[in-house]
Amino acid sequence: MEKNTSPAKSGISFGVLFGVLMVLEFVIMYVIGMKSLANTSVGLIISIANYLVLPILFIYLGCTNYKKNLNNGFISLGECLKIGISIVFVAALIYAIFNAFFNLIFPEFINETLSIIKEAMLAKKPDMTNEQLDKVLSMQRKFMNPFIVFPATLAMYSFFGLIYSLIIGAIVKNENPQSS
Structure with a gap:
């Protein structure tokens, strides 16, 4: 069997999807209004989703897609690592680029965020x-x-991607006995 797609390349589409999803979350939060959400648990839920749930979901989807559709039911731990890290790196790259451009286009965003942080700190410690x-x-x-x-952003997501990929790889791996 000849491989047409490398594990890392197979994960890029999942990384793009994950990155676009994080950008959409950010835009929705901005449009709704950060100030109105500051004292709610929405920010915590979004953080948990972006740092735990979504990376695990997309890494799992990427690994199982590669295993089932591109590699005849086989995947190694190393291939899971390549897929997982490529997914989260691409997603983080998209999000970081968007964030940089967003802050250039809307420079008042940083001041608004600092104002919200200031109010929250004064409420906690008057x-x-x-x-x-x-x-x-x-x-x-x-x-x-x-x-x-x-x-x-790139380093943090890549680190989490490494950890999650190791865990998911240990679960979904199915070594090809012919590859040894």
Whole structure:
């Protein structure tokens, strides 16, 4: 049997789909209004979905698609790693690029976000001094810099993708006895 598609390339379409889904979530949250959602559990649910549920789902779908449709029912742990990391890397790349452009097009977004963070911090710790608050907000502003967000997003999603791919690979792997 001759392979036509590499494991990493087979995962790219799932990565694009995952990335577009994260961008749509972001846009919907922005349109609805971050301020109205600030004191709700929606942000937590979206974070859990983006960092846990969706990566696991898309990695599983990518691995089983490769196994069933492209590799005659066989997949190794290494192939699962290639597929999983490619899926989350492509998704993170799409999301990071969108985020960078979004912040260029809507520079007020960072100030709105910092305002929401400030209100939430003051609600949790009303006795916080202005100096402490300014220190935290300046640190938050630094971490919103595209030169920090872009590589951090790629690294973080790739790390999670590695972990999830190992777990999913251990579950779905089916080594080809003829490949040894």
